[in-house]
Amino acid sequence: MAKMKVAQWTAPRMFSVKEVDVPTIGHDEALVKVKACGICETDIRIWTGGFKIGGISAKVLEPPIILGHEVSGIVEEIGSSSIIGAGDKVGVFNVWPCGKCSHCRSTSGFVHPSYCREVKSMGVNVDGGYAEYVRVPISALHRLPANLSIEEAALLEPVAATYHAFWNSGMKLGDIVAILGAGPIGLLFVQMAQAAGASKVILADLLDHRLELGRELGADVLINASKANTREELLRTTGGVGADLVIEAAGVPGTIRDSISVVKNEGNITLFGVPAEPIRDINMDLVVTKSVCMKGFIGARYSEAIDLLASGTVSVKKLITHTFGLDRIDHAYRVAVEKTENVMKILLKP
Numbered sequence: 001m002a003k004m005k006v007a008q009w010t011a012p013r014m015f016s017v018k019e020v021d022v023p024t025i026g027h028d029e030a031l032v033k034v035k036a037c038g039i040c041e042t043d044i045r046i047w048t049g050g051f052k053i054g055g056i057s058a059k060v061l062e063p064p065i066i067l068g069h070e071v072s073g074i075v076e077e078i079g080s081s082s083i084i085g086a087g088d089k090v091g092v093f094n095v096w097p098c099g100k101c102s103h104c105r106s107t108s109g110f111v112h113p114s115y116c117r118e119v120k121s122m123g124v125n126v127d128g129g130y131a132e133y134v135r136v137p138i139s140a141l142h143r144l145p146a147n148l149s150i151e152e153a154a155l156l157e158p159v160a161a162t163y164h165a166f167w168n169s170g171m172k173l174g175d176i177v178a179i180l181g182a183g184p185i186g187l188l189f190v191q192m193a194q195a196a197g198a199s200k201v202i203l204a205d206l207l208d209h210r211l212e213l214g215r216e217l218g219a220d221v222l223i224n225a226s227k228a229n230t231r232e233e234l235l236r237t238t239g240g241v242g243a244d245l246v247i248e249a250a251g252v253p254g255t256i257r258d259s260i261s262v263v264k265n266e267g268n269i270t271l272f273g274v275p276a277e278p279i280r281d282i283n284m285d286l287v288v289t290k291s292v293c294m295k296g297f298i299g300a301r302y303s304e305a306i307d308l309l310a311s312g313t314v315s316v317k318k319l320i321t322h323t324f325g326l327d328r329i330d331h332a333y334r335v336a337v338e339k340t341e342n343v344m345k346i347l348l349k350p
């Protein structure tokens, strides 16, 4: 049987780079030769140990598993004929619904596969893309336009997920938009807010290099939260009124608290970051007394994400700062966790 190299998560903070059998595919599956796979904050949380799939009340995910849900590659083999064939350059939708449960069969509006009771999530509860090959359902494949590189396509998942939240955010033309967190996700939101006609995009983070990249990508006002008080600065730049829309893209207690205090009366808050722990001391009274609409989102819009990238409306080229082979995964994780070398997005190239 043919072998492939993988980096398997085997214990908290531990990868094992080894050879395993190349997966055999079924009738409705494809084998994709992985060309690039992003490292995401979710991966880091899983690797650290204690990650709970489906939120903080759910059960802890156990090793071993091959991580990696931000995959692009070339179709190697396909189980049955489809509009996509061997040799096609593809992005892979990472969430695979069962198609049978009540969520999957619901016809009311947009139902995201994440709500499926039997969902398979690539690189979380089924093997993912830190491998030379990955087995995926044919229905998860998206053929890529010629002008989209395989590296850019590895960011389809974050673009698709970010866009789903943005699409639902309630942003209107001319809004002042505050984005808390300038990681890759925050900087995608910056570009979307500008493209959608924000009058001002305010970006807050602890790291100057991330803020500067945010400026290049369209942020108008930068707040370094390690040097200034985000709440005071944000209220000052909005004449004491606050932002029409606050997008929380860090998932930590401080920015979630700030989002409530800096949104204007009757404003919108989009929560994108997923907190790892329950958060204390949230001023929920302000949500009521300011008539704030606060929403969390999970979901992804892949076709739209491909269009946003292919048209140049959103660019990820400057977000990709590092690429490593699977053999260097320990080093890659060190850079990602310690946030050294001005890191933004790291791609693994199996």
Ligand SMILES: [Zn+2]
Residues within 6 Å of the ligand: 040, 041, 042, 069, 070, 157, 158
């Ligand atoms: Zn991700």
Ligand SMILES: [Zn+2]
Residues within 6 Å of the ligand: 097, 098, 099, 100, 101, 102, 103, 104, 115, 116, 117, 118, 119
């Ligand atoms: Zn289902």
